[in-house]
C-alpha cells in the first residue's frame with residue numbers, strides 16, 4: 001500500500017478511484033476437510049483474494065506454503081492488478097493458496113487437498129470470473145486437477161468449455177507450450193531491455209539467483225544462453241557458490257532428484273545463508289519469497305542490477321538504500337510479468353480452440369514485456385521517479401481511464 005499510495009500521489013489519482021483500489025473486492029477464506037492416506041481427517045485453510053476486476057477477470061497464482069494467510073494473499077492479489085494492467089492484459093488481480101507444506105503430504109493426499117480446495121472455491125473461480133495459475137509449490141499437475149474438478153461440476157455439454165478456469169496446465173490438458181518457462185524467460189527479456197538501455201554487454205556478466213524453482217531455474221537457463229555466468233544459488237535448503245560458474249542444467253538435474261533442493265550439489269561449495277547477498281556479482285535475481293532484501297542486508301549488495309523474479313522481494317526500506325546507492329531495480333510487476341502474459345496466451349488458445357507454437361509464444365511475450373519496459377522507463381522519466389513508481393503510474397493510469405470512461409455503477 002505504501003508503493004500504491006506513492007504512485008497515486010505522483011499521478012494525482014482521482015480520490016474516488018484511490019478509495020476503490022485501496023480495498024480488495026472480495027476475500028474468500030475456506031476451511032475444508034480431506035481424508036489422509038491413513039484414513040484420518042484433516043481440515044485445511046485456503047484463501048482467494050480478489051482485488052480488482054475493472055480490466056477483466058481476476059487473474060493470479062495459487063501458492064501452497066505454510067506462510068500463506070489472508071494478508072499474504074491480499075498483497076499478492078493487489079500486485080497482480082498492477083501487473084496485468086502494466087502488461088496491457090484484459091485482467092484484474094487475484095491470488096490465493098493453501099496454508100500447507102506440500103512436502104509433508106503424499107501425491108494422492110495433495111490431489112485430494114487440491115480437489116477439495118477447488119470444490120470449496122466453487123463459483124468464485126471460473127474462466128471469465130477468476131483464473132488461478134501456478135505459483136510457489138504449485139505446478140501443472142495441480143492445475144490439471146483444478147481444471148478437472150471445476151469442469152466436473154458443470155453439465156456434460158459445457159464441461160469442455162471450462163478447462164481454462166486455470167492456466168499453467170500440462171500441454172495434454174490444454175496447456176501452453178512455453179508457459180513453463182514464461183516467467184524466467186520474461187525476467188531475462190527485461191534484463192535484455194535494461195542492458196540495451198544502459199549499453200551493457202551481458203556476455204560474461206556474473207549473476208546470483210535466490211530460489212531455484214520454476215522462475216529461478218528458467219531465468220538461469222536463459223541468462224546462461226546469453227553467455228552470463230551463474231555463480232551462487234540460494235534456496236530453502238541452503239546456499240551454494242562457485243566463482244568459476246555453476247552449470248544451471250546440471251544443477252537442475254540434481255535438484256530434480258534431490259527433492260527440489262540445491263543443498264549437497266557437488267559442483268559448488270556451501271556458503272552460510274547470510275553470505276548470499278554479499279556475493280560480488282553484476283546482477284541479482286531474487287526468485288523465491290517476499291521481503292528477502294531489507295534494511296538489514298540491502299547495503300551488502302554490490303550488483304548494479306536487481307531483477308525481481310519474485311513478488312515483493314525488496315521491502316520499502318531496503319529499496320530506499322538500494323536506490324540511494326544507484327542500484328537499478330526492475331520491479332516485480334514488470335520483471336516477472338512473463339508468467340501472467342504466458343497465461344493470457346494459454347487462456348486465449350483455450351477460448352479459440354487453437355494451439356500456439358513455442359516460438360510464437362515466446363515472441364509474443366517478449367514483445368509485450370518490451371512495450372511494458374519502455375512505458376515504465378518513459379513514465380519514470382516523465383514523473384522524475386524510480387522505475388517501480390513509474391511502472392505503478394502506467395498501471396494506475398490505465399485503470400483510472402477505465403473507471404473514468406465507464407463510471408461506477410450507481
Ligand SMILES: NC(=O)C1=CN([C@@H]2O[C@H](COP(=O)(O)OP(=O)(O)OC[C@H]3O[C@@H](n4cnc5c(N)ncnc54)[C@H](O)[C@@H]3O)[C@@H](O)[C@H]2O)C=CC1
Pocket residue numbers: 134135136137138183210211212213214215216234235236237260287288289290309310311336337339340
Ligand atoms: N511461477 C510463476 O509463473 C510465477 C512466479 N512468480 C514468483 O516467483 C517466485 C518463485 O516462484 P516459483 O519459482 O514459481 O516457485 P517454486 O515453488 O517453483 O520455487 C520456489 C523456490 O524458492 C525457494 N525458497 C523457498 N523459501 C526460500 C527461502 N526462505 N530462502 C530461499 N529460497 C527459498 C525454494 O526452495 C524454491 O527453490 C515467487 O515469489 C512467485 O510468486 C512470479 C510470477 C510468476
Ligand SMILES: O=C(O)CCC(=O)C(=O)O
Pocket residue numbers: 059060061062083131132133134135167311336337339340341343
Ligand atoms: O500466470 C498467472 O496467471 C499469474 C502468475 C502469478 O501468480 C504472478 O505473476 O505472480
